[in-house]
Amino acid sequence: MSRHLYAVILAGGSGTRFWPVSRERFPKQLLKIIGEETLIQQTVRRVLKVVAARNVCIVTNTFQAETIKLQLSNWKNELADNFVLEPEGRNTGPAIGLAALRLLRRDPEATMLVLPADHVIKGDGKFKQAVSFGYQLAQQGVLVSFGIQPAGPETGYGYIQPDTRALLGTFKALSGYKIRRFVEKPDLKRTRRFLETGGYLWNSGMFMWRADRLVEEFAFHQSTLLKGLRAMDKMDEAGPSGEQLAKRYKRLKSVSIDYGLMERSTRAAVIPVEFSWLDVGSWSSLEKILPRDKRGNVTTGNVVDIDSQGSVFFATKRLVGSIGLSDMVVVDTPDATLVCPKSRSQDVKSLVELLRKRGTPEHLEHTVIYRPWGSYTVLEEGKGYKVKRITMLPGRRLSLQMHRQRSEHWVVIAGTARVTRDKTVFELGPGESTGIPKLTRHRLENPGTVPLEVIEVQYGAYVEEDDIVRYQDDYGRGT
Amino acid sequence: MSRHLYAVILAGGSGTRFWPVSRERFPKQLLKIIGEETLIQQTVRRVLKVVAARNVCIVTNTFQAETIKLQLSNWKNELADNFVLEPEGRNTGPAIGLAALRLLRRDPEATMLVLPADHVIKGDGKFKQAVSFGYQLAQQGVLVSFGIQPAGPETGYGYIQPDTRALLGTFKALSGYKIRRFVEKPDLKRTRRFLETGGYLWNSGMFMWRADRLVEEFAFHQSTLLKGLRAMDKMDEAGPSGEQLAKRYKRLKSVSIDYGLMERSTRAAVIPVEFSWLDVGSWSSLEKILPRDKRGNVTTGNVVDIDSQGSVFFATKRLVGSIGLSDMVVVDTPDATLVCPKSRSQDVKSLVELLRKRGTPEHLEHTVIYRPWGSYTVLEEGKGYKVKRITMLPGRRLSLQMHRQRSEHWVVIAGTARVTRDKTVFELGPGESTGIPKLTRHRLENPGTVPLEVIEVQYGAYVEEDDIVRYQDDYGRGT
Numbered sequence: 001m002s003r004h005l006y007a008v009i010l011a012g013g014s015g016t017r018f019w020p021v022s023r024e025r026f027p028k029q030l031l032k033i034i035g036e037e038t039l040i041q042q043t044v045r046r047v048l049k050v051v052a053a054r055n056v057c058i059v060t061n062t063f064q065a066e067t068i069k070l071q072l073s074n075w076k077n078e079l080a081d082n083f084v085l086e087p088e089g090r091n092t093g094p095a096i097g098l099a100a101l102r103l104l105r106r107d108p109e110a111t112m113l114v115l116p117a118d119h120v121i122k123g124d125g126k127f128k129q130a131v132s133f134g135y136q137l138a139q140q141g142v143l144v145s146f147g148i149q150p151a152g153p154e155t156g157y158g159y160i161q162p163d164t165r166a167l168l169g170t171f172k173a174l175s176g177y178k179i180r181r182f183v184e185k186p187d188l189k190r191t192r193r194f195l196e197t198g199g200y201l202w203n204s205g206m207f208m209w210r211a212d213r214l215v216e217e218f219a220f221h222q223s224t225l226l227k228g229l230r231a232m233d234k235m236d237e238a239g240p241s242g243e244q245l246a247k248r249y250k251r252l253k254s255v256s257i258d259y260g261l262m263e264r265s266t267r268a269a270v271i272p273v274e275f276s277w278l279d280v281g282s283w284s285s286l287e288k289i290l291p292r293d294k295r296g297n298v299t300t301g302n303v304v305d306i307d308s309q310g311s312v313f314f315a316t317k318r319l320v321g322s323i324g325l326s327d328m329v330v331v332d333t334p335d336a337t338l339v340c341p342k343s344r345s346q347d348v349k350s351l352v353e354l355l356r357k358r359g360t361p362e363h364l365e366h367t368v369i370y371r372p373w374g375s376y377t378v379l380e381e382g383k384g385y386k387v388k389r390i391t392m393l394p395g396r397r398l399s400l401q402m403h404r405q406r407s408e409h410w411v412v413i414a415g416t417a418r419v420t421r422d423k424t425v426f427e428l429g430p431g432e433s434t435g436i437p438k439l440t441r442h443r444l445e446n447p448g449t450v451p452l453e454v455i456e457v458q459y460g461a462y463v464e465e466d467d468i469v470r471y472q473d474d475y476g477r478g479t
Numbered sequence: 480m481s482r483h484l485y486a487v488i489l490a491g492g493s494g495t496r497f498w499p500v501s502r503e504r505f506p507k508q509l510l511k512i513i514g515e516e517t518l519i520q521q522t523v524r525r526v527l528k529v530v531a532a533r534n535v536c537i538v539t540n541t542f543q544a545e546t547i548k549l550q551l552s553n554w555k556n557e558l559a560d561n562f563v564l565e566p567e568g569r570n571t572g573p574a575i576g577l578a579a580l581r582l583l584r585r586d587p588e589a590t591m592l593v594l595p596a597d598h599v600i601k602g603d604g605k606f607k608q609a610v611s612f613g614y615q616l617a618q619q620g621v622l623v624s625f626g627i628q629p630a631g632p633e634t635g636y637g638y639i640q641p642d643t644r645a646l647l648g649t650f651k652a653l654s655g656y657k658i659r660r661f662v663e664k665p666d667l668k669r670t671r672r673f674l675e676t677g678g679y680l681w682n683s684g685m686f687m688w689r690a691d692r693l694v695e696e697f698a699f700h701q702s703t704l705l706k707g708l709r710a711m712d713k714m715d716e717a718g719p720s721g722e723q724l725a726k727r728y729k730r731l732k733s734v735s736i737d738y739g740l741m742e743r744s745t746r747a748a749v750i751p752v753e754f755s756w757l758d759v760g761s762w763s764s765l766e767k768i769l770p771r772d773k774r775g776n777v778t779t780g781n782v783v784d785i786d787s788q789g790s791v792f793f794a795t796k797r798l799v800g801s802i803g804l805s806d807m808v809v810v811d812t813p814d815a816t817l818v819c820p821k822s823r824s825q826d827v828k829s830l831v832e833l834l835r836k837r838g839t840p841e842h843l844e845h846t847v848i849y850r851p852w853g854s855y856t857v858l859e860e861g862k863g864y865k866v867k868r869i870t871m872l873p874g875r876r877l878s879l880q881m882h883r884q885r886s887e888h889w890v891v892i893a894g895t896a897r898v899t900r901d902k903t904v905f906e907l908g909p910g911e912s913t914g915i916p917k918l919t920r921h922r923l924e925n926p927g928t929v930p931l932e933v934i935e936v937q938y939g940a941y942v943e944e945d946d947i948v949r950y951q952d953d954y955g956r957g958t
Contacts, residue, residue, distance in 0.1 A: 020800065304839070306830055307823075319841045321499065321830050323819035330818050337816050339809050340802035344786075351785055351800050360783070362798045379858045379866060384909070385892040387858060387866065387934055409912045411888045411936040413864040430863070431938040433888045433914050455866055455936045457890040459910040 003055070004109040005135055006211075007047035008099045011040055011060040011068055011117035012089045016352040016363075017282045017345070020336035021314065024356070024364045025063045029117035030071065033280060034289050038071055040117040047113065049124055050131045053078035057103065058117075059095045061086045067370040087246035092205075093255040094229060097218055100211040101233040110211040111138050114257075116279075119205070120289055123275035130273045133171035134208035142168060142269040143217065143262060144176070144208040147201025148277045153191035156281050156346070158203035158258060159183040162270045179268040182258065201270065203258065204277055214261075221264045228252045283329040284342040286312050301332070312342065336362045372475040373398060374451070386463040390444070392452040397445035399473035406460025406467060408436040410444065415452035418445040441471065482534070483588040484614060485690075486526035487578045490519055490539040490547055490596035491568045495831040495842075496761045496824070499815035500793060503835070503843045504542045508596035509550065512759060513768050517550055519596040526592065528603055529610045532557035536582065537596075538574045540565045546849040566725035571684075572734040573708060576697055579690040580712040589690040590617050593736075595758075598684070599768055602754035609752045612650035613687035621647060621748040622696065622741060623655070623687040626680025627756045632670035635760050635825070637682035637737060638662040641749050658747040661737065680749065682737065683756055693740075700743045707731045762808040763821040765791050780811070791821065815841045851954040852877060853930070865942040869923070871931040876924035878952035885939030885946060887915040889923065894931035897924040920950065 015027025022028050029040040037045070047056055053075040060068055062085055072079055084099050096114055103110040113131055121127055134144045147160050159182070166178035182203070186194070194200035218226040228248065235245055253260075262268050278288055290298045297308055301315030308325040315332040322330060329345050331338040338348065355363035368377045373396035379387040392398075392415075400420065410417065411433040418427050419434055420443035427447070428434060436442045438460060446452035460467075470477060494506025501507050508519040516524070526535055532554040539547055541564055551558055563578050575593055582589040592610055600606055613623045626639050638661070645657035661682070665673070673679035697705040707727065714724055732739075741747050757767055769777045776787055780794030787804040794811040801809060808824050810817040817827065834842035847856045852875035858866040871877075871894075879899065889896065890912040897906050898913055899922035906926070907913060915921045917939060925931035939946075949956060 020798075304830065304834060304837070306826065306833065319499075319815040319834075319839060321815060321817045321827075321834070323817075323826050323830055324823040325818060325820070328818070330816075332816055336798040336800060337809075337811055338800045338802075339804060339807070339818055341804070344803040347785065347802050348800075351783065351802055354785065355783060355798075355800070358783070360798065380868065382892070385934070387868075389859065389866075407910045409888075409890045411914075411938065413861070413936070413938055431886045433912070433936070435890075435912050455864070457892070457912070457934045457936075459890065459892055 001050050001132065002111065002135060003052075004107060005051050005111050005113065005131075006055045006057055006103055006107075007051045008057045008059060008096065008103075008112050008114045009040070009043055009047070009117050010092060010095055010114065011058055011064065012086055012095060013116070013118060014089060015118070016349045019348050019352045019355075020331060020333045020338050020362065023362075023366055024352075026067065026366055027064070027118070028280065030064070030067055033286070034120060039120070039280075040068060041071055043115065043117045043119070044072060044075065046121060046124065046127060047115070049128050050113070054082070057082045057084060057099055059084040059086065059099050061088060066372055069372075070370055087249040090249065090252050090254040092257040093222065093225065093260040094249070094252050096207075096214070096257050097222075097226065097229045098232065100214045100218075101229055102236070103211045104215065105233070105237065108212065111135060112207075112209060112211055112214070114207040114209075116205050118280065120278040120280055121275055126273065126275040129172060130174065130271055130275065131208070133169075133174045133176065133271055136171060137168055137176045137269055137271070138208045138210050138213075140168065141210065141213050142176075142178075142267045143214070143265055145179070145262065145268065145270045146204045146206045146208075147270045147272045148204050149272065149274075150191075150195060150200065150202050153188060153195055154202065155185060155188055155191055157279070158185060159191070159194055160201045160203050160270050161199060162201065162272065164199070168269050173274070174271055176269050176271045179262075179270050182263045184259070201272055202277075204273070205279065207257065207262075213267075217261050217265050217267070222253070222255070222260050225253050225255070225260070282345040282348065283312050283314065283331060283338075284345040286314070303330075310342070334367050372396070374446075376456075379455075381463070384459060384461060384463070386458040388456045388458070390452075390454045390456055392444065392446040392454070394446055394449050394451065397474060398443055399468075399475075399477060400441060400443045400471040402441050402469045402471070403438055403460070403467050404469070405438060405462040406458045407438050408442075409457040409459070410434055410436070411455045411457075413453045413455060415446060415450050416448040417452055417454060418447045419443070420445070480529050480611065481590070481614060482531075483586060484530050484590050484592060484610075485534045485536055485582055485586075486530045487536045487538060487575065487582075487591050487593045488519070488522055488526070488596050489571060489574055489593065490537055490543065491565055491574060492595070492597060493568060494597070495828045497759075498827050498831045498834075499810060499812045499817050499841065502841075502845055503831075505546065505845055506543070506597070507759065509543070509546055512765065513599060518599070518759075519547060520550055522594065522596045522598070523551060523554065525600060525603065525606060526594070528607050529592070533561070536561045536563060536578055538563040538565065538578050540567060545851050548851070549849055566728040569728060569731050569733040571736040572701065572704065572739040573728070573731045575686075575693070575736050576701075576705065576708045577711065579693045579697075580708055581715070582690045583694065584712075584716065587691065590614060591686075591688055591690055591693070593686040593688075595684050597759065599757040599759055600754055605752065605754040608651060609653065609750055609754065610687070612648075612653045612655065612750055615650060616648055616655045616748055616750070617687045617689050617692075619647065620689065620692050621655075621657075621746045622693070622744055624658070624741060624747065624749045625683045625685045625687075626749045626751045627683050628751065628753075629670075629674060629679065629681050632667060632674055633681065634664060634667055634670055636758070637664060638670070638673055639680045639682050639749050640678060641680065641751065643678070647748055652753070653750055655748050655750045658741075658749050661742045663738070680751055681756075683752075684758065686736070686741075692746075696740050696744050696746070701732070701734070701739050704732050704734070704739070761824040761827065762791050762793065762810060762817075763824040765793070782809075789821070813846045851875070853925075855935075858934075860942070863938060863940065863942070865937040867935045867937070869931075869933045869935055871923065871925040871933070873925055873928050873930065876953060877922055878947075878954075878956060879920060879922045879950040881920050881948045881950070882917055882939070882946050883948070884917060884941040885937045886917050887921070888936040888938070889913055889915070890934045890936075892932045892934060894925060894929050895927040896931055896933060897926045898922070899924070 015022035162177035494501035641656035
């Protein structure tokens with residue numbers, strides 16, 4: 001396809017409805033919900049059928065960027081300059097606008113295929129066809145959306161009514177129309193009527209347009225927002241300037257591309273598509289994509305059940321025992337468990353909101369924390385100590401650092417560790433250990449070709465992450 | 480009360496219906512279900528109102544004995560010689576018979592108050608009164624049971640019908656009668672009829688009799704069993720002889736005291752009592768002893784709920800999030816979670832049976848394992864390593880030992896450790912660490928006056944408990 005085509009993947013969602021597997025800093029697109037790859041990995045593979053990796057652009061926020069980079073490390077070099085970082089989520093309008101400005105700097109002819117990172121799509125051939133057609137229509141200057149034939153009276157989606165008398169073009173079996181109207185998340189009564197009368201489509205949240213045309217529409221319908229975005233784009237061009245950028249971004253209007261532009265534009269178009277599409281919106285929707293057993297249960301992980309039916313079980317290594325459940329959701333993670341009826345699975349959002357208000361850490365992060373050099377898992381925390389398992393990728397290292405309040409003890413359980421302790425440097429193999437007294441400069445490094453695994457025991461009056469003095473860091477973190 | 484009165488506490492139950500908080504090796508009587516003490520601690524406190532600690536005898540099995548001794552360490556010296564250990568559970572008949580023979584060796588006048596370790600009783604004054612009266616009746620040579628006024632049509636209990644025309648005696652407001660008949664766990668229809676017609680009592684599982692009279696009844700109704708018990712008692716008198724005893728015990732008839740003796744005896748009596756009594760039989764019965772919130776939920780531990788009603792939540796430190804549950808049971812422990820409707824809470828037993836058949840470790844033990852020197856918790860296990868937190872009581876020590884396949888690394892996080900490594904002995908304080916290579920003789924000891932806490936990291940091709948060579952052990956474990 002054209003070298004002017006770019007895929008813009010929106011990966012800034014906060015995925016609260018998949019708690020406790022998703023967390024504020026670890027949302028849905030980072031999860032393996034179906035198959036061996038995470039949703040964002042699947043999304044990248046999908047767009048690689050229509051664009052080269054260097055034409056893939058990821059819009060996300062600073063909290064998720066490290067994990068996403070880790071998950072997309074297959075295309076590390078090609079994607080290196082293609083991350084658009086939002087200081088915080090301001091809905092899809094600003095995110096897409098920022099990506100458009102960035103692409104225009106690189107290619108004035110840029111045409112954008114915009115798609116969320118967390119959708120499940122089946123049918124690569126039909127997807128490719130729809131994008132080809134979308135590209136054609138976009139060159140006519142219209143804003144293209146992709147409409148899905150409704151499979152039921154879903155109230156969680158937006159609906160689009162095409163104007164079937166206003167045909168914009170055809171391509172193989174596909175047709176493109178002007179849009180007659182948008183309906184934002186209608187109630188059950190209306191969605192039922194839509195299904196009966198026909199002629200309504202689900203808004204897939206996927207779009208195509210020329211970047212220059214999009215910016216024109218921004219200028220017309222969202223001029224203040226565009227001004228703000230232009231200023232940010234300039235700052236971004238001049239190099240990273242974190243805090244100032246964040247301040248400015250916070251002042252931007254939080255608005256969806258649908259409400260802010262598509263619904264206002266006279267040039268909105270829709271292509272009814274034929275590939276199978278699912279916005280995995282909640283735990284109960286797993287039934288639509290994962291196989292059910294003969295009692296209608298969907299089960300992942302270590303579950304021992306007697307007599308349950310129509311239920312969704314999502315567990316990990318911990319054991320979940322269940323008896324006689326009907327239409328329930330049970331989700332288990334190392335530090336938190338969720339139990340609710342399927343019919344309440346949209347309300348997980350409210351539960352997460354409640355956790356956030358109460359300041360419980362389980363809404364924010366997992367016990368596994370990803371870092372540019374690998375990851376760590378807190379195995380236990382107690383008064384005056386913390387035990388972690390650290391996994392360090394080959395060739396990576398921690399910053400050269402020092403702690404004022406704690407000593408650290410390392411036992412290597414796999415791979416080779418190169419340890420810097422004050423002025424000495426030495427290596428440890430599996431089963432070997434060392435101690436780093438407090439106030440001692442040190443560094444942990446993986447000089448090998450396989451991941452290094454270390455059990456770290458911290459001891460001290462204060463064992464939080466912010467007791468750290470960094471002397472040198474490979475990842476540009478504050479020294 | 481009389482110095483010939485002995486309390487015999489039956490603490491050998493396997494408590495499968497309280498899984499996952501109870502485990503095969505950690506049953507109900509060892510749990511804090513209500514209040515700050517475990518059920519067996521509460522039972523001991525209760526009997527101390529009527530007998531001295533040195534007259535309390537505990538019948539249990541070898542797996543639970545260490546934990547029970549730990550929980551009853553307040554009365555360590557008084558109870559030291561009062562444990563009757565069964566190699567395995569053979570129901571209440573053999574357990575009580577064995578205790579009777581042991582007591583007769585000590586005191587030919589012994590009168591036994593037999594009571595299960597896992598009942599909840601309120602009303603110490605009325606309990607004491609009932610025991611006083613029971614003692615009087617027992618001296619007449621009858622076998623006394625205690626009957627509870629039924630609070631509902633419970634099908635989980637046995638029922639006793641007193642013969643109200645056969646009064647054996649009175650004491651204050653209490654009367655004792657001969658028993659007309661026993662009914663073993665009747666169905667719902669019959670229990671309802673019993674309630675309507677009146678005159679039926681719940682069999683509390685608590686009894687009183689003279690030990691010599693009980694043995695006479697055994698000789699009459701269970702002569703083979705008695706022969707076996709006498710042989711075992713002889714072996715026991717001669718000193719511990721584990722394996723042989725176990726073999727013999729396995730051959731004994733597994734029979735309840737109710738079915739094996741009480742129902743057959745012509746001298747069975749019952750005292751209808753007035754104290755409040757509950758055999759906490761399943762998770763749903765917690766509603767009867769713990770306070771409910773305004774939606775009818777009973778909640779223990781870290782639970783964040785929206786809109787649930789009539790449900791039982793029993794959690795620990797891990798977070799349980801729930802939404803809109805009705806009449807459900809959710810129980811969470813560090814390594815396993817249970818979810819079932821209250822109406823199915825008796826079936827937890829079947830679930831545990833299923834786990835046992837599949838060989839899952841979660842049916843058998845907790846992540847916390849109690850030992851005579853303290854306890855340990857497995858924080859994580861992986862290929863080639865294991866991480867434990869070890870708590871050692873003041874003045875205790877591990878055996879002098881050696882491992883063929885693993886090295887061990889210790890970091891002290893509280894207290895003082897005395898370490899023997901080969902021929903050297905040294906002490907470590909909090910924040911200090913050491914390593915024990917494989918094939919090295921070593922010992923960990925707590926010379927201090929506060930508990931010692933150590934994080935242990937094991938590394939090796941094989942990290943199971945049976946890789947141990949013991950050279951000396953304070954607790955008589957195989958060297």
